[in-house]
Amino acid sequence: MSARQDPNWWNDEHSSAWERSKEALRRDWEQTKADWGAGGRELNQTFGDTLRQATGQQPTPPADRPNPSPSNDLAWADAQPAMRFGYGAGMHHVDSDWDEALEGRLRQDWETTLTDTPWVRVKQAVRRGWDSAKGPASVERR
Numbered sequence: 001m002s003a004r005q006d007p008n009w010w011n012d013e014h015s016s017a018w019e020r021s022k023e024a025l026r027r028d029w030e031q032t033k034a035d036w037g038a039g040g041r042e043l044n045q046t047f048g049d050t051l052r053q054a055t056g057q058q059p060t061p062p063a064d065r066p067n068p069s070p071s072n073d074l075a076w077a078d079a080q081p082a083m084r085f086g087y088g089a090g091m092h093h094v095d096s097d098w099d100e101a102l103e104g105r106l107r108q109d110w111e112t113t114l115t116d117t118p119w120v121r122v123k124q125a126v127r128r129g130w131d132s133a134k135g136p137a138s139v140e141r142r
Contacts, residue, residue: 023060024053027067043067048120058120074125082122085110086129098130 006014028050033040044066052058061067074082089106096102106126107119 020056021054023063024050026063027053027060041066052120074121078117078122079125082110082117082125083129083132086126086131087133088129089126090130090133098127 027043027045028047030040031043031045034042043061046067049058049067053060085106089109093102103123107123110119110122110126
C-alpha cells in the first residue's frame with residue numbers, strides 16, 4: 001500500500017480542521033451504523049452533537065462513552081417548564097410538524113423569553129411536551 005498523499009490544494013488549515021472534527025465524525029459514523037443495525041455503538045450522537053463537537057461548541061466525550069442525554073439529568077423543577085413550553089408550542093402550532101425551521105423558532109422563543117437554561121439542555125424535554133400535545137401520531141412520525 002502506498003503512502004497517503006494529500007491533493008495539491010490541501011493545506012494546514014484543512015489538516016487543522018480535520019483534526020478538530022474527526023472524533024465527532026467518528027462518533028457520528030458509529031451512531032449511524034448502530035441506527036442502521038450494522039454494528040456500531042449507541043452513543044446518543046445526533047447530527048447537532050456532531051456539528052457542535054466538530055466546531056468546538058460542545059465537548060466530545062471519551063470514545064467509549066455516549067453523549068449525556070440533556071434532559072435525563074434534569075430535575076423536575078427544570079424539566080417541567082421546558083415540557084410546559086413544548087406542550088403549549090404543540091397546541092399553538094397545530095398544523096406544523098417538528099422540523100429544523102420550527103425548532104429554530106422555538107429555540108429563539110425559549111432563549112429570549114423564558115429562562116437562562118440553555119436550549120441544548122432542555123430541547124428533549126421541550127420535544128416531549130410537544131409530542132404529548134400532538135398525541136401518539138407525532139411520536140410515530142419521528
